[in-house]
Amino acid sequence: MPVLTGHFEGPVTYQGTDLRVTLDVRETTPGQLQADMHFPEIPGISFPVANLSYREPQLHFEQQPGQPGSITVNAVREGDFLRGIFTWDTIQTQFVWVRRGQAATRPYREQSVRLPGLAANSMASLLIPQDTAQRYPAVVILPDQITAGAAATRADLLARHGFVVLLLPAVAADSASAADSVAYHTASAGLAACRTESSIDTAHVGLWVRGANAALATQAALQAQSKCRFAVLEGVPVASRTQAQPFQLLARQLPVLGLYGAADTTLNVRESVRYLRPALKGRASAVRLYPNANRNLTVVGYTNAQGQWQWPQPAPGYVSDLLTWLRQQTVR
Missing domain, CATH: 2.40.128.20 (Calycin beta-barrel core domain)
Structure with missing residues (x-):
């Protein structure tokens, strides 16, 4: 057979x-x-x-x-x-x-990319759409270890909608200074890799960070040589005005989108939204909070009041909100 x-x-x-x-x-x-x-x-x-x-x-x-x-x-x-x-x-x-017939062609190709300045075995996955465009806007995704699998689904979604995606290796929670931070250096290397990739429109490159590494990782986006033009903060814990200050500085330089699932049990969501939302003022920045969504921004399956099973699904509005916001930041 x-x-x-x-x-x-x-x-x-x-x-x-x-x-x-x-x-x-x-x-x-x-x-x-x-x-x-x-x-x-x-x-x-x-x-x-x-x-x-x-x-x-x-x-x-x-x-x-x-x-x-x-x-x-x-x-x-x-x-x-x-x-x-x-x-x-x-x-x-x-x-x-x-x-029922032949498999549909995957609308993007995937290749491994070595991250400059890091160990020789530090590799990332580069997803490049396969259509008629010559260069594409790009998103560099830095997942944490908790949601590394979900990050691959995010990368697939973006690549299917016309973005080059550089999916970096997951980084554990990192409380070091930027000079010693694995998250900072990994994000910096990812942004640097985008500057030499011919398929990327280097005027439209952004950084997506998940979790507690965001404060250090996003410092890489503020470096002039990074040419980072926008940032997405997913499930980032913010417990005080002091912890919100790095993101306030970030939002003064470039548009920032904050994403939270209200049912995410890995952080205090209500507190984080309360401190991050006023910090992200101006320059098209926003914070989105999705009711009943977990840490992967998914509403888990449940039986409704009529006794009918409802399959898991992305938080209502999340996909359209995300793609609309990203396209607004990458209009040529």
């Missing part, structure tokens, strides 16, 4: 509620598979699969290995069908998907 490739589709069903799924599996080199999962009814949760393995007839892959709330698929190939178990966080259900 030939290697498993193609466009598969079908539903997953939980408590009587269907969710349409599509899976595109490609062979990039002999014996090497690549796949993307999409949810046509839930824009913003498409993702490139991780830990993909296929040993005839068994298929396995994950969304965010080791991360809570992730998706895992274990299936058996039966001709043109995939039959198996779909797991999303604590939800588990059986499925049957059918092959």
Whole structure:
């Protein structure tokens, strides 16, 4: 039987509620598979699969290995069908998907990039859209270790909407000074890498930072040579006016977007919003707080008042808010 490739589709069903799924599996080199999962009814949760393995007839892959709330698929190939178990966080259900033609082409290419000035093994992933444009605006993403998997989903979303994305390696919480900060040096190296990448419009490069490393990492955006033009702060803890001062300084120099999920239990969201919002005044800066959203800006699945299961989804408005704001900062 030939290697498993193609466009598969079908539903997953939980408590009587269907969710349409599509899976595109490609062979990039002999014996090497690549796949993307999409949810046509839930824009913003498409993702490139991780830990993909296929040993005839068994298929396995994950969304965010080791991360809570992730998706895992274990299936058996039966001709043109995939039959198996779909797991999303604590939800588990059986499925049957059918092959319907060739896999869609991934709309971006991915390559590894060495980060200048760091250790020789310090590598980042560069995602470059594949369309007719010659240069693209770019976003450098610095995740923390808690949400490294979600950062890959963010990168996929942006690359599918016309942004080059440089996904940096996750950095642990870092309380050092900027001179000794891994977060600062990693962000600086990422911004420097963008200056030499021919596919990037260097006049429209931004930095996206998640978590407690933001105060140090964003100092890299203030360096003249960085040419950073905007910043996104996701789930950044701010416990006082003093802690808000670095972001106030940042917002005086460039537009800043703050993103919070109201149900994020990794920080005091209400306190952080209270201190960050007045600090980000002017220059198109804003803070967005999404009700019921967790640390990944996702509303987890639940059963509504009518007894119907509601599948997890991005916080309502989050994807459109994000893309609209980014496009406003990158208009040529």
